[in-house]
Amino acid sequence: MSGVIEIGRTQVYPGPRWRLLCGSYTGAQRFAVDELQRMAQACLPYVLEVGPAPATSPGYTAPLILVGTVAEHALLRRLAEAGVIAVPDRSGGYTIAALDAPWQPPQRLLLVAGADAAGVLHGVADLNTRVLGGDAFEERHASRRRTLDELKPFGCTQAPRVDDRGIWTWGYVIYDYRRFLDNMARLRMNLLTIWNDAPPVNAPQIVEYAHQRGVRVVWGFHWGWGARQLNLADATHVAALKRHVLETYERDYAGLPHDGIYFQTVTEHHDTMLAGAPLARRVCAVVNEIGGALLERHPRLWIQFGLHATSIREHWTEFAALDPRITITWEDAGVIPYAYWPLPDFREGVSTAFAKGLDNVERTIGYSRQLAALRGGQEFAMVAK
Secondary structure: OOOOOOOOOOOOOOOOOOEEEEOOOOHHHHHHHHHHHHHHHOOOOOOOEEEEOOOOOOOOOOOEEEEEEOOOOHHHHHHHHOOOOOOOOOOOOEEEEEEEOOOOOOOEEEEEEEOOHHHHHHHHHHHHHHHHOHHHHHOOHHHHHHHHHOOOOEEEEEOOOOOOOEEEEEHHHOOOHHHHHHHHHHOOOOEEEEEOOOOOOOHHHHHHHHHOOOOEEEEEOOOOOOOOOOOOOOHHHHHHHHHHHHHHHHHHHOOOOOOOEEEEOOOOOOOOEEOOEEHHHHHHHHHHHHHHHHHHHOOOOOEEEEEEHHHOHHHHHHHHHOOOOEEEEEEOOOOOOOOOOOOOOOOOOOHHHOOOOOOOHHHHHHHHHHHHHOOOOOOOEEOOO
16 A cells, blocks of 8 residues: 655744845945844744845735835835935935835835935834834734734934934943944944054954944044143143154054044143143144144044043133144033033032033033034034033
């Protein structure tokens, strides 16, 4: 007796299955696609299929997740050209939306359309927070599935109002740079300034990983900060400092991948005068001399100047003469957001964090407006704590 035994297979989930179609899977967009897949997968009882976007309508009725730029994703471009979605031109801008596909209703679409790779990354972070995150991870599979299958139509278009959003940090407190940078990208940050006594041995790997998360890396080293008995009014001291800066950059940083350098000089104190002249004037002259020499060798170098207002105060106008190629990053220019505390606390060791006279929010805001207008509309940067 012979015969064929048929073994039946039951499909675990017979309903419509979402698919994720991306326009690019390189650089920052690769991380964005992986992040979106990770969060969407947690809402589904089956494996989410991920693939490249087709040049035309996909030809099936399954609900789709579309992610990419209008330039690289044919289906998103089709929606934009038809006026169904609008994507801001500003770098980092994006649109997230849930809607019916105009080419095949009622096919459901969930989309992230970015102005560029940064926009895709920021849009995914926003979508994951608004739609796919939160309590969805704590609910049962059926409830999590409703997060996508019962998603109501919505649309949101955003673009950054602040170009550079990042973190200044000591390098030694970053124990796992991968997780650190992943979380920066999820928070839509795009700039990391790292201060080290010497650049880490894996500096190239850090920068490469950061760029894949849409984060630029600025290396920090001192231009006199912490140097004992440095006198900015003494020409021999200034000449020695200049040699230190130029030699340090050429030796330690010129050959490393980076997006700029950050420095601090002698301003983190409360003395506003030096040798009969405002300290601000002395500092401005020194920074112009050293920065100018560095920029003569490396004209495209982005230099950030960490400047503490505690020793500048009413002499802030002196920095109208600063080389326009150097960005001032203001620190300690009042109470919150420059300080950890909303109001000054004059216990020992705490009052030094505030510039005198900037002891409330109103004065801090007024001073900040003056600083922001000082250099004729150039970039205004500050360290919030």
